[in-house]
Amino acid sequence: xxxxxxxxxxxxxxxxxEGMTCGxxxxxxxxxxxxxxxxxxxxxxxxxxxxxxxxxxxxxxxDRLVAAxxxxxxxxxxxxxxxxxxxxxxxxxxxxxxxxxxxxxxxxLARIRRRRSTTRSxxxxxxxxxx
Numbered sequence: 721x722x723x724x725x726x727x728x729x730x731x732x733x734x735x736x737x738e739g740m741t742c743g744x745x746x747x748x749x750x751x752x753x754x755x756x757x758x759x760x761x762x763x764x765x766x767x768x769x770x771x772x773x774x775x776x777x778x779x780x781x782x783d784r785l786v787a788a789x790x791x792x793x794x795x796x797x798x799x800x801x802x803x804x805x806x807x808x809x810x811x812x813x814x815x816x817x818x819x820x821x822x823x824x825x826x827x828x829l830a831r832i833r834r835r836r837s838t839t840r841s842x843x844x845x846x847x848x849x850x851x
Contacts, residue, residue: 728778730760735771735782736797737764737789745794752792756780759788 740746746764749771753762758779764771773785786796 730774731777732774737769738795738797749792752788756788
């Protein structure tokens, strides 16, 4: 792990980037990030739309890194909740529960339609032989 002259360890952050379409976009964002004071390394992945940045926290912060991406002409998405963490999962369930209740009345109807479609009579092999 690299450290700055004062002994502060470098931090790493991942920023989700929006609006990239090609390798030139990746190069532009990396160039803007690397020219930001305190950034030691910046790598952008077009496929995952993520920028991984190693920086010195006492020189640069998340806001400065986001500003560099925006200066390059791209947007930084807000990070999504991690459903791996139990508290995030609980909050997500509590948030989605009222929305799912709105569709509860449609479930019996969907089951009836599915049952009707599977119980339709199908022609047997003997019926096709007559034609």
